Amino acid sequence: MTGTATDVPRAAPRRRALGRRGRAWGLLGCGVVLAAPAALLAVRLAGLDAGTPLAMPVALFPYSSVLAVLVLGVLVAVPALRSRRAVVVVAALVVAHLTLLAPRFVPGGRDVPPGAVELRVATVNAHGGGADPRAVVELVRTERIDVLTVAQLPSEGVEALARAGLGALMPYQELRPEYDSSIYSRRPLSHAGPTRIDTAWPQTTAEVAVGGRAVRLVAVHTYYPLGDPGRWTRDMAALTSLARRSGPDTVFLGDFNASLDHAPMRGLLAAGLTDTHAELGRGWARTWPAGHAFVPPLIHLDHVLHGSGLVGTSVGEHTLPGTDHRAVVAVLALPPAED
Structure with a gap:
């Protein structure tokens, strides 16, 4: 009986020590997990991704936010880890x-007034011409697209889209396979050609008349x-400069290789554009x-x-066979210009 009694007080300090050790390891694990959200927050706030390899991880900023929320939930829900300072x-x-x-x-x-004229646009990265041309044509047909921009479209891809019947739906075309991006349209195009800005390859641009107004289009691939x-x-800086010189009736669409968390993209939006x-x-x-x-899209x-002359009324993504980018379809309304 005596030996059993002395074991009880000896076991209690051991359990407390194990508890403190487990709590320390738990908090350390939470700290390790939080290193990524904290680091990406610093990069995001300071704009350190511009011109640096940090541009890759900062694209995952929303996912790091989810990690931070999960850690907060663990700290609140697990009594052994609860710490007012940590919370x-x-x-x-x-x-x-x-x-x-x-x-x-x-x-x-x-707000868009009833009866405002609309422009239906779509952008597709053709993945070097790998996108299924029949799927592209079907997207244009079913979504009643007015203007389509296509990036990474070589001459072979242009020919494949022609054979699939895109020309019958969109007879007005500014095709620049040598410069990477092209524009197809149901409506006549004017002032079309490659931009003369400092980008890796010229961006293709054109104007289309919508409701008596000239809307400038820039097919983007950075x-x-x-x-x-x-x-x-x-x-991105060259596109920003171009956006500052463009009027309110402007649409930049395509593969920017940038998310809303990238500093260069925020700079482009600050030049007068809306995502x-x-x-x-x-x-x-x-x-x-x-x-x-x-691997799902991330x-x-x-x-x-x-x-500012246009207003988005709907937007969506569409998966097309043969390309590693989802197509984006948007409907843009043109309210009457303010005096």
Whole structure:
């Protein structure tokens, strides 16, 4: 009996020590998980992704926010890990993340008067001509697209789309396979040709008449930051300069190789453009990579941006066979110009 009695007080300190050790390891694990959200928040706030390899991880900023929320939930739900100081620190991190992300989930478009003329646009990355041409034509037909921009479209891809019947739906074309992007339209195009700005390859541009107004179109495909973040940043800076010189009736659409969390993209939007997804509260759309059996689309790289003269009324993504990007379709209204 005596030996049994002395074991009880000896076991209690051992359990407490194990509990303290387990709590320490648990908090350490939470800290390790939070390293990514904290680091990406610093990169996002300071704009350190511009021109640096940090452009790749910052594209995952929304996912790091989810990690921070999960860690906060664990700290609150598990009594053994509960610490007022830790909860306050993680809560502040979560608030900072959500403050940056929340605007893209809140619809903020202007009211569109009844009967306002609309422009239906779509953008497709043809993946070097690999996109199924019949699927592209079907998308144009079913979505009643007025203007289609296609990136990574070589001469063979142009011919394949012609054989699939795209010309019958969109007889007006500014085809620039040598410069990577092309424009197809149901409506006549004017002032068409390649841009003369400092991008890796010229962007294709044209104007289309809509409701008595000339809407300028820019078919965008920038260099990719994984290949050369400096070249990508210069591409985005050149587009920003072009946007500042463009009027309110402007649409930039295509593969920007940039998400809303990239500093160069935020600079482009600050030049007077609106991202249609964010405008309609759909700011975490995912367009890349597509077409993989085990990897879903993760990042929003393909956008429809428009000037202040237009208003987005709908936007969506469509998966097409043969390409690693999802197509984006948007409907843009042109309210009467304000005096």
